[in-house]
Amino acid sequence: MIKSLKVLHHPLAEPLNQLEILEAHSKDTSFREKLGLYGMFPLRSSGIDILQINVGKMCNQTCKHCHVDAGPDRKEIMSRQTMEQCLEVLKNSDIGTVDLTGGAPELNPDFRWFVEEIKKLGKHVIVRCNLTIILANKRFHDLPGFFKENKVEVVSSLPGFTRDRTDRQRGDGVFEDSIKALQMLNQVGYGAEGSGLVLNLVYNPAGAFLPPAQLALEKEYKAELLSRYNIIFNSLYAITNMPVSRYLDYLLSSGNYERYMDKLISAFNPAAVSNLMCRNTISVGWDGYLYDCDFNQMLELQVSTEKSRHISEFDLQALSNRSIVLKQHCFGCTAGAGSSCGGSIAD
Amino acid sequence: MSNHYYNAEDLAKFGNVAEYQKEMADKFFSYYGEVFKEGHLTAKEKSLIALAVAHAVQCPYCIDAYSSDAFEKGYSESQMMEAVHVASAIKGGAVLVHGVQMMNKVKEIGM
Incomplete structure (x- = not known):
């Protein structure tokens, strides 16, 4: 089994070392100066529509590109107490969407x-x-039914409709299990028009390059998955890999780092800035600390609001008007068609 | 002058050809962009054709560009190599089919 950078005591397990390289x-x-050239600095929140909660870094997979450095050897798990604090915030706000991520969020015992x-x-x-995760253990086999009962929107990674691309990035055997899991989700109604059960897939490149055009790729995915495996889904999100944690390690060790960063910077698209997810999202770490996005979370770049940096001191008004903490990795979200947890953000 | 006829960095300078003849360069790049858009063929299919042609014309810049582009658009290594074999077969065939011309000539002049 591949170990996490943290367990290997790898220098890149330290956010400060990553930031220094970036x-x-x-x-x-600098990203800040680039925004300044377009009159977009400082970048401010447009209000909080989404609370993205990372409920733990434990995962049954150890993907080569993972910016969380998640894996079976990571023990950081959100406690029920922190979850209760999140619920309190949600109860007292009109934040409409909660985006649960990890690790594999289902591995949290209170999920x-x-x-x-x-x-x-x-x-x-x-x-x-x-x-x-749905096939990892018998106790997870009923997850499709649980998702259905709670009308959960499922977003799942599938970096290719062939075994080769998927297993290369996510580990041997992942493709086959992913296909089975998608079929199980389809069986309970996910992806079917009119079912209200939304199943979206995520493509991210298995290598040091940017994703191709999202719409053309979605069309191809739909045709191929249907003809090969009788699988249906709603939308495909094409997401750029961020030069953070394990993907940064891959870029450096494969000699692709400089070229990749140059590509991100030269592909800067100002049209992507207004739709950046950090503008309408707050990211909550497993220990309750607040960040502008999941990437800033992994780099331990807390929100700029000094008096509201933990879910227990959530100040909606201050956070809704905060300036976003920006570093060089942010070029990953503004390259080409832009990138967010919902895929491309510009034409 | 550089010490090499080909420099990988020159690929990124392709647009600089406009410095000496802007009007023609603008027309060429506009046409080029139009050719590679989604059409009756997808942009992905066009990328694989470009990869094969790049090998046939033995252009290192084009091979660099379309090896990346075809892989990024989702073609596998084996699909890309098959495309190169198609180029190779056509190039090889183009040589060999001229053997008929050679045979014709030999038959014409031989006893």
């Missing part, structure tokens, strides 16, 4: 309780399900 690459082109409690508040729930 800042050193492009001293002449199902948490989903049910969020649903009681009338919020929309997204679960970033890695698919293989």
Whole structure:
């Protein structure tokens, strides 16, 4: 089994080391200055529509590109107490969507309780399900039914409709299990028009390059998955890999780092800035600390609001008007068609 | 002058050809962009054709560009190599089919 950078005591397990490498690459082109050229700095929140909660770094997979450095050897798990604090915030705000991520969020022992409690508040729930968790153990086989009962929107990674691309990035056997899991989700109604059960897939490149055009790729995925495996789904999100954690390690060790960063910077698209997910999202870490996005979370770049940096001191007004913490990795979200947890953000 | 006829960095400078003849360069790049858009063939299919042609014309810049582009658009290594074999077969065939011309000539002049 592949070990996490943290367990290997790898230098890149330290966010400060990652930031040092990122800042050193492009001293002449800082992301902040780039936004300044277009009159977009400082970048401010447009209000909080989504609470993205990372319920733990434990995962049954160890993907080569994972910015969380998640894996079976990661023990950080959100406690029920922190979940209760999240629920309190949700109860007292009109934040409409809760986006649950990890690791594999389903590995948190309080995951199902948490989903049910969020649903009681009338919020929309997204679960970033890695698919293989459904087959990892008998106790997870009923997850499709659980998702259906709670009308959860499922978002799942599938970096290719062939075994080769998927297993290369996500590990041997992942493709086969992912296909089985998708078929199980389809069986309970996910992806079917009119079912209200939304199943979205995520493509991210298995290598040091940007994703191709999202719409053309979605069309191809739909045709191929249907003809090969009789699988249907709603939308495909094409997401750019961020030069953070394990993907940064891959870029450096494969000699692709400089070229990849140059590509991100040269592909800067100002049209993507207004739709950046950090503008309408707050990311909550497993220990309750608040960040502008999941990437800033992994780099331990807390929100700029000094008096509201933990879910227990959530100040909706201050956070809704905060300036976003920006570093060089942010070029990953503004390259080409842009990138967010919902895929491309510009034409 | 550089010490090499080909430099990988020159690929990114392709647009600089406009410095010496802007009007023609603009027309060429506009046409080029139009050719590779989604049409009756998908942009992905066009990328694989470009990869094969790049090999046939033995252009290192084009091979660099379309190896990346075809892989990024989702073609596998084996699909890309098959495309190169198609180019190779056509190029090889183009040589060999001229053997008929050679035979014709030999038959014409031989006893």
